[in-house]
Amino acid sequence: MMNIIKKFFSNQPSSKNIAKERLQLVLVHDRSDCSPELINRIKSDIMKILSEYVDINEKEFDIEITRDRQQGSSKSTLVANIPINRLERIR
């Protein structure tokens, strides 16, 4: 009975929602079927090319390859988040 009352007044999300959120997060990483080495090479190449045009924020440069499953087939997507400091490159 005490347990029920405790639960009644608790503001915590149900444990299954915690489970679901944790799973969704961990699967984003699991599903990226790319080696860190390859990611780093892609990252540095993109950085090199983009730097010729704009001034990018190298610290917050983030790229990721994720695999999304859609009933029977899966496709990979490259997601990049590249903050730009200045639009025009200072030379």
Add this chain to the structure above:
Amino acid sequence: MSEVIVITSGKGGVGKTTSTANIGTALAKLGKTVVVIDSDIGLRNLDVVLGLENRIVFDIVDVTSGNCTAKKALIKDRRLDGLYLLPAAQTKDKEAVSPENMIKLVEDLGDEFDYILIDCPAGIERGFKNAIAAAERAIVVSTPEVSAVRDADRIIGLLEANDIKDIKLVVNMIKMQMVQRGDMLSIDDITDILAIDLIGAVPDDEAVVISTNKGEPVVKDESSLSAKAFINIAKRITGEDIPLLDISVPTNFMDKVLKIFKLSK
């Protein structure tokens, strides 16, 4: 040509062997001819779950090493027409069989059987590669736990990478009381995350433990909820379109009140 289905999960202990035994038995009860193959070499168990452990003469390694033919190694279940077991070897290790061996073995069984179910060992190493080599369909078994769902996701990725397109999900050992309380992942949560079609949901059921103790698949007696769930899975495998079994349990008053408050948060 017989349809070859691998039953796999990645994680151990989620009920692959129990599912294989019960789906195989249910298919045979529906009048199909079925071979169930235990590919867990070194840790065989399908024989005890089916209650056929005392009748083993030859095993899978005898077949792949050429000691006997695939058909000769089959054990016929005397209690049920149409059900055959090819047991794993207990004293060898998984390296004793190769994926090519498995493909040849299934070919040698020919097309006189309607279904060949392959019980896959846990893990993603050699045993897994052997088990999926000859399969054209896959059933992934998971339980409503984070570890099992995560492993299932990995397995689905590996199956797809190996060109197995027809992949279906069984959610096993569901404790409905906990799901209804919001303390266990629901079937919808799991299909959401894994993004594959569900072929059946099996409740956590004492009847499974009791029947396994006796060496009889739970589907032999069709009265339990888990038996009904497995029979439905077998029917869906044959192409029948049947609605999902209602496995919800009656909630008590306090649970209902709690649920209302949870939803409003």
